[in-house]
Every structure is written in C-alpha cells, then in structure tokens.
Amino acid sequence: MDRILLTGTGLFTPTDGITNAELVASLTRANERWNAEHRDAIERGELEPRDLPSEKFIEKASGIGHRYVMDKRGVLDPERLRPHLPLRGEDELGVQAEIAVAAAKEALGQAGRTGADVDCVVVGCSNLQRAYPAVAIEVQQAIGASGFAYDMNVACSSATFAIQNAVDALRAGHARRALVLNPEITSGHNNFALREYHFIFGDACTAVLLETDAAAGTGEAWEVLGTRLATVFSNNIRNDAGFLNRCEDGERDPFELVFRQNGRQVFKEVCPMVAAHIRDHLEDEGLAVSDVKRFWLHQANLGMNKLIAKTLLGREPEDLESPTILDEYANTSSAGSVIAFHKHRGGLVAGDRGVLCSFGAGYSVGSILLRKLRD
Numbered sequence: 001m002d003r004i005l006l007t008g009t010g011l012f013t014p015t016d017g018i019t020n021a022e023l024v025a026s027l028t029r030a031n032e033r034w035n036a037e038h039r040d041a042i043e044r045g046e047l048e049p050r051d052l053p054s055e056k057f058i059e060k061a062s063g064i065g066h067r068y069v070m071d072k073r074g075v076l077d078p079e080r081l082r083p084h085l086p087l088r089g090e091d092e093l094g095v096q097a098e099i100a101v102a103a104a105k106e107a108l109g110q111a112g113r114t115g116a117d118v119d120c121v122v123v124g125c126s127n128l129q130r131a132y133p134a135v136a137i138e139v140q141q142a143i144g145a146s147g148f149a150y151d152m153n154v155a156c157s158s159a160t161f162a163i164q165n166a167v168d169a170l171r172a173g174h175a176r177r178a179l180v181l182n183p184e185i186t187s188g189h190n191n192f193a194l195r196e197y198h199f200i201f202g203d204a205c206t207a208v209l210l211e212t213d214a215a216a217g218t219g220e221a222w223e224v225l226g227t228r229l230a231t232v233f234s235n236n237i238r239n240d241a242g243f244l245n246r247c248e249d250g251e252r253d254p255f256e257l258v259f260r261q262n263g264r265q266v267f268k269e270v271c272p273m274v275a276a277h278i279r280d281h282l283e284d285e286g287l288a289v290s291d292v293k294r295f296w297l298h299q300a301n302l303g304m305n306k307l308i309a310k311t312l313l314g315r316e317p318e319d320l321e322s323p324t325i326l327d328e329y330a331n332t333s334s335a336g337s338v339i340a341f342h343k344h345r346g347g348l349v350a351g352d353r354g355v356l357c358s359f360g361a362g363y364s365v366g367s368i369l370l371r372k373l374r375d
Contacts, residue, residue, distance in 0.1 A: 003213040004167050006222040006370065008113070009342040010106030010207035012099045012183075013329075016072035020065055020199065023076070024053045027198050030078035034193075053195040061263075063302025067202030067330035069187045070095070081192035085185075096129050096183040096205075097138040103207035104143055104179055111209050112217050113177065115143025118209075120175035124162030125182050126155045126333040126361075127189045131243055139181060147175055155237070156298055156360025157229075158182060158334035159206065163356075163368055164227040166210050176215040180208040182335040189239055191258045200300075201259070202330035206338035218374075222345075225353070225369040228281040232273070236262040237361035261361075270359055271304055275311040277365045278355055285369055287353065289313060294354040296344070299326035299336030320347065334358060348372050 031050040041047040058064060069075050071083035085095060093101070100123060108114060121143075123136035128151055136149035154161040159182045166178035186201035210224070241257040274297075282289060289312050297305045302324060309317035323344035325336065332339060337358045348354065352372045359365040 002171075004170050004224040005211050005213055005216045005373065006208060006224060007211050007216055007219060008107040008110030008207075008209040009338065010103035010108075010110070011339060011342050012102040012205040014068040014070050014203050016070065017066060017068050018072055018075065020055045020058050023199055024055055024058070026076040026078055026081070027053045027192065027195060030081060030193065031195070033078065050193070051195050053198060057195065058199040061301075062199065063324070063327060064199055064330045065327045067199075069203050070185055071187070075187055075192060083185075083187045085188070093142060094129060094135060094138055096123075096125070096135045096185065097142060099185075099205040100135065100139045100181040100183045100207070101142050103183075103205040104139065104181060107179065107207035107209045108143075110220065111211070112219055113209065115145045118143065118145035118177045118179045119147030120166060120169050120178035121145055121147075121149035121181065122162045122166050122178065123149070123151045123181045123183065124153065124158030124334055125184050126153065126158060126186065127239070127241075128153060129185075135183065136181070145179070154231075154364050154366075155362060156300065156331075156333045156336070157358045157362065157364035157366045159208075159338050160227070160356065160358045160366025160368055161229055161364070163208060163210070164229055164366060167224055167227055170210060170212050176212050178210045180210065182206045182333075182338060184333045184335045186331070186333050189241065189259050191255055191260065194255070196263065197259060200331050202332050204329055204332040204335045204339060206335040206342065208338060220375055221373040222370045223373050225371050226281065226285045227366070227368050228277070229364070229366045230277055231362045231364045234269070234361075234363045236265045236269070237363075239361075267301070267304060270363060271307045271311070273363060274357065274359045274365050275308050278308075278312060278357055278367050281367050281369065282355075287369070291353055292355055293348055293352045294320065294344070295322045296337050296340040296354060296356045297322055298358040298360065299324070299329065299340060300331045300360065302326060320344065333360070350374055
C-alpha cells in the first residue's frame with residue numbers, strides 16, 4: 001500500500017492581537033456597567049452579579065497570555081464584546097474561505113505544489129459560517145483544485161478527524177493530494193461577557209497537505225504511520241447555535257448560543273481519556289511512549305497539556321517534548337495542535353516519531369502518528 005505523506009503546513013494569523021490586560025480592562029467596564037444596571041435584581045437575589053476579571057485569574061486558569069482575533073475593536077468594545085465582520089456579498093470570497101486560502105498557499109508552497117495539484121479539500125472547524133454551499137468547495141474553486149471538497153465539524157478535534165478522512169481517501173485511491181484546512185474564527189462564538197470564558201479563544205487558520213508517496217516530491221515529508229479517532233458523548237462543552245433555533249418554541253438564554261463549558265469536569269474527564277487514547281494507539285502500532293520524540297497536543301489549557309504529557313511520560317515534560325503555543329495564540333480550537341506542529345517540528349531527524357493530537361467537545365479525541373522521512 002502506498003505510504004501517505006504530510007508534505008506541507010500553512011498558518012494564517014490575524015494582524016489584530018489582544019493582551020490579557022486589554023481584555024481585562026474591557027470586561028471590567030462591561031461587567032461594572034451590567035452590575036449597576038441590574039443592581040435592584042441583584043439585591044433581591046434574582047440575579048447573580050457578574051464577577052470582575054483579572055490577569056492573575058487568566059494566567060492561573062489557562063496559561064494564556066495573548067490571542068489574535070479578526071477584529072480587535074469589536075471584541076474590546078464594552079458595549080459590543082464581539083468582532084465586527086462586515087457582511088459580504090454572494091459574489092465575494094467568504095471570510096473563512098479567505099483565511100483558508102491564505103493558509104493553503106503556504107502549505108502548497110512548502111511542498112512545491114499549486115492548487116491545481118490538489119484533488120481533495122476538507123474544511124474542518126468548530127463553527128462554520130453557513131450551512132451551504134460548503135466553505136471547502138468555495139476554497140476548491142478559489143485555489144483551482146479539482147476532485148471533491150466538503151466541510152465537517154467535530155469541534156476542537158476537527159483537524160485530526162479531517163486528517164484521518166483525508167488519509168482514508170488517499171489510501172482508497174479517491175485522491176492523490178488532499179488539503180485539510182481549519183479556519184477557526186473562534187471570536188465569533190466565544191462569550192466575551194463572562195470572566196470564566198472571555199480569555200479562552202483566539203482566531204487562526206491552519207492547513208495541512210497530504211500526498212500519496214507516488215505523488216509526492218522530494219522535499220520535507222512526514223509519513224502518517226496511523227490515525228485513530230474516538231468519541232464519548234458529553235454535555236460539558238456545548239454550543240446550541242443552529243438553524244433550528246428559530247423554529248423552537250420557548251426562549252433560550254442567549255448564552256446557550258455561544259461557547260460554554262463545565263471546565264472542572266472537562267479537565268477531570270478529558271485528560272485521562274486523551275492519555276489512554278494516545279498510549280493505546282501507540283501500543284497497537286507496536287510503539288512505546290519512549291519511542292515518541294514530540295507530542296503536538298491541542299492547545300486548550302496549559303494545565304491539561306502538562307498533565308496529559310506527564311501521565312504519558314511518567315515525569316514532567318521538557319518544553320520541546322510537548323510544545324506550547326497557547327501563550328501567544330490562546331485556544332484556537334482545531335487549529336491549535338497543527339499550529340504547534342507548524343511552529344515546533346524543527347530539531348527532529350529522519351526516523352523520529354511524533355504524535356499530533358486534538359481533543360474537545362463531544363467528547364472527541366483524534367491522534368495522528370507521524371514519522372519524519374526527510375527535511
């Protein structure tokens with residue numbers, strides 16, 4: 001069977017960045033105003049006052065220090081607390097397609113390819129801007145790709161789930177080159193009004209090019225040794241925004257239509273699930289944890305990543321063993337593990353192995369075992 005190779009990655013980073021200090025200042029103003037406007041209801045015990053944010057809380061809870069967003073002005077406006085994304089006409093490239101094309105061009109450039117060389121495009125992300133037509137088909141047209149394209153959503157695990165789908169298509173002979181894209185505009189579904197959520201997410205888009213060995217060139221390449229996916233239903237991470245909302249009888253709390261989670265329970269349940277998943281995947285491929293040089297993990301929370309790596313290694317991980325990018329990018333949902341790989345795959349030599357792993361709502365977890373073939 002022809003080997004499947006990862007031959008290029010790309011990253012789109014927005015130009016707007018927000019520090020923790022800026023985010024805290026904005027939410028402080030917003031929550032002080034909200035508490036004042038609802039003082040009577042709060043005093044009657046009908047409402048809880050909104051807690052004021054702090055930089056110390058953010059750093060302790062997450063390890064996040066900064067994030068990039070598509071629009072800083074709207075996010076930091078205490079009366080808006082969400083980005084400004086101008087309405088585009090149907091004849092204009094959509095915003096998710098636009099950032100996906102930017103990331104795709106870098107991935108294709110690394111591999112010495114053009115869009116015309118691609119015959120499969122998969123867009124996987126936690127939130128899609130519309131039901132149809134697929135963003136992936138829009139990207140397919142924009143880059144001049146052939147074959148087929150489709151969208152998919154498994155929340156923060158969308159990247160690894162999409163990579164397995166692409167690998168399966170290549171192995172089955174349905175395509176020769178597949179482009180996996182993760183256009184995450186998480187600022188559009190984040191809740192910037194509550195201190196337990198306002199700091200979590202950032203925007204970015206990643207791209208991964210996969211090719212059959214026969215179709216690949218002679219540049220940098222990583223062999224896909226194996227893929228594995230798993231899901232277990234949980235309501236602990238949820239977002240109820242959808243096309244059926246307008247058909248529902250009764251009123252929803254507006255906060256149900258954006259991201260929300262039971263963070264403590266997620267930490268408690270997901271960390272052991274991910275560690276066991278990776279260990280079992282390695283064992284089934286005849287590998288031990290000690291055979292892995294690097295773990296590119298989903299970037300949701302520094303404490304989660306440290307615990308997962310420590311559980312696997314039996315000791316505290318060194319910085320390069322489990323690279324961190326969430327201090328700069330925050331949680332970029334499905335894009336996070338790919339950003340870690342994109343920025344921190346240097347220093348490995350031919351034959352070295354690594355694990356790309358994403359996890360999140362569902363619960364869902366996906367792992368991709370990689371072996372470096374050449375620079």
